[in-house]
Amino acid sequence: MMRSPTRRKDRPRCGAKTRAGGACLVRAEPGKARCRFHGGLSTGPKTEAGRARIAEAQRERWRAYREQPDRQRVSRPIHARAPARVMGS
Numbered sequence: 001m002m003r004s005p006t007r008r009k010d011r012p013r014c015g016a017k018t019r020a021g022g023a024c025l026v027r028a029e030p031g032k033a034r035c036r037f038h039g040g041l042s043t044g045p046k047t048e049a050g051r052a053r054i055a056e057a058q059r060e061r062w063r064a065y066r067e068q069p070d071r072q073r074v075s076r077p078i079h080a081r082a083p084a085r086v087m088g089s
């Protein structure tokens, strides 16, 4: 089963110097020189503006998801669900 030319085993080792003194053995991210711990992946928004931007984008995605008319799973508010059975009652 060949899925992609960047299979994990074909990717180079990260090689970043670790706190233990050795070289990082984790495979590098596709197209990058380092692994996800050593700069290969984004670590997310840091500024207030950036955090607000991703929050708004996520709200928009959820809104679009909720408005799918043929969605199978129906998500109701937690307070509308049957109360949980309490042990020993």
Ligand SMILES: [Zn+2]
Pocket: 014, 015, 016, 024, 025, 026, 034, 035, 036, 037, 038
């Ligand atoms: Zn690494």
